[in-house]
Amino acid sequence: MSTGIVLHHLVDSRSQRVLWLLASPLSGEELQIPYTLKIYQRTPTKQAPPELAQVHPLGKSPVITDGDLVVAESGAIVEYLLQKYGNGRFQPPSEGLVKNIYYTHYAEGTLQNLLSNWRIYGMIGERAPWPLTYLSRIIMSKAQHAVLLPTIEASTAMVEKDLEESKTIWFAGGSEPTSADFMMLLPLEILPRAMGERIPKKIKEWVDAAHRRPAYQRALKAGGEYAYAKLLPEASEQ
Amino acid sequence: MSTGIVLHHLVDSRSQRVLWLLASPLSGEELQIPYTLKIYQRTPTKQAPPELAQVHPLGKSPVITDGDLVVAESGAIVEYLLQKYGNGRFQPPSEGLVKNIYYTHYAEGTLQNLLSNWRIYGMIGERAPWPLTYLSRIIMSKAQHAVLLPTIEASTAMVEKDLEESKTIWFAGGSEPTSADFMMLLPLEILPRAMGERIPKKIKEWVDAAHRRPAYQRALKAGGEYAYAKLLPEASEQ
Structure with missing residues (x-):
């Protein structure tokens, strides 16, 4: 199998955050x-294409290969990359350790699933065949x-309060994202889907x-379509 | 605030696995x-009671307090307890590191959410008011x-194949669970909900x-009602 890391990146997907990480100095010049x-x-x-099932049995993205290793699941990929290649970068300060562990799990374990379900419920509502459409909506x-x-x-x-209490802009209160x-x-990019x-x-x-x-800008340029980045125009035009 | 760890444990919930961990020798005599x-x-x-919202803003279980610290989200609690108190116990062998990171995130990030949604979809189907009940089902x-x-x-x-390939009964191939x-x-206890x-x-x-x-038996005795433990009678009667 090939050496080096391959990010199997699906456009408009969870994978964009792995690309952000990989586009950081962590993976670049330094x-x-x-x-x-x-x-x-x-x-x-709008489904993932069948080719992704040749990389990992669930056929989802993100998934990385690192030589013979295959790592899926966003949280696992981020932890794997930081542990193996982070070389001390993107680590939380000691007072932010617990916040870092919490939000690392909470992002997919709770919030992303609520927001994915928001969209899925909407789709179930829309896609029921006539004459059920109106009722199912x-x-x-x-x-x-x-x-x-x-x-x-x-x-x-809760997130707002934790960010208010953080010493820096980042969740764990360090000088860099973790x-x-x-x-x-x-x-957080797709939160307006439910919250307007x-x-x-x-x-x-x-x-x-x-x-x-x-690094986010580089990732955005590299990753193809990514509608979510445009969801908070008020903030990004400041 | 009180010292020592408090597990705020909701019966019949995700919290049972934290109790399994806490009931292990990790937290006991050793x-x-x-x-x-x-x-x-x-x-x-069948909801979590309002008192849990006094422990953590999302009002869910499991949540632990450790002195002044509050840690929620199953994956974060398990990682926190093992990092802070594990003293080397329940660590994967090096060849199982990636499987361990993967399944630690996949459990809540993917599988548990699919299975929770299975039940929620069923509930939405049942609970729509007449005359919508039949159609919504x-x-x-x-x-x-x-x-x-x-x-x-x-x-x-995928899980079956990974367990087949493991050197031991456990996901990471070590002598103990991780x-x-x-x-x-x-x-895995509630998988029959969808798979029969x-x-x-x-x-x-x-x-x-x-x-x-x-330790699982101790946790079962300590934790109150936990219907899921009875879901696989064929296996547990072996």
Whole structure:
């Protein structure tokens, strides 16, 4: 098998945050980790293409190969890359250790799933065949608001408070983003999907700070389509 | 604030795996970590009770307090406890490092969410008010089978293969369970919810091995109601 890291990157997906990490100095001029970007387009129904199933049995992205090793699941990839190649970079200060562990898991374990479900419920509502369409839209909209929204709103308030209490813009209070920040990128970018304009100030500033990182800009240029980056225009135009 | 670890434990919940970990020798006679178990009953509608919101803003379980620190999110709690108090126990052998990171994140990041959604879709189907009940049952059952089941089945096949390839019964191939095993407990216990009787052999053996651990038995006795432990009778009666 080939040597070096390959990021199997699906456009418009969770993979963008791994690309942000890989586009950081961690993988560039300073540490010289060779990595190859392999871009996968979505199918006409917006699914991951079948070729991804040849890389990992679940057929999802992100997934990286590192020689013979295959690593999937965003949180595992971020932890793997930082542990193996981080060389001390992107580590939280000791007072931010717990916040870092928490948000590294919370991003996919809770928030991203709430937001993915928000979209899936909407799709179930829309896609039921006529004559069920109207009823299914009502049922699924009620489910979005009764099942998902209270937890999303509690989450937003919690994240806002933790960012307010952080000594820096980043979750763990260090001078650089840590695994918590890399993981929280996508859910905080797509939060308006459920919350509309009601995104609190610190979260907007965090998204803006991520968007202004040169590595994020490089990742955005490299990764192909990524609609989520445009979701918070008020912040990114500041 | 009080010293020592308190596990705020909701019956019949994700928290059972933290209790399994805390009931291990890690926290008992050998390492002498003091911990207190505080049990919360579910409300009549099976929700977490409001008192949990006084411990952590999302009001979910598991959550632990360790002096002034509050740690939520199963994966974060397991990693925190092993890093701070593990003293070298429950660590994967080097060849199992990546499998351990992967399944530690995959358990909540993917599999548990699929299985939680399986139940939530069923509930949405059942709970729509008459005259929508019949139609919503059809819509949600179709959604279970079209949206969730293919990924659950691919996941089951992947887990089975990885367990077959492991040198021991545990995910990372070591002599003891690691964070991957603690995290995979609940999703593998409730897999029959979606898969019925079609649970492959190695997964059954893994669940059975977990159930036979003395620490698991202690946790079961300590934790109050926990229906999931009875879901795989064929395996546990072996």
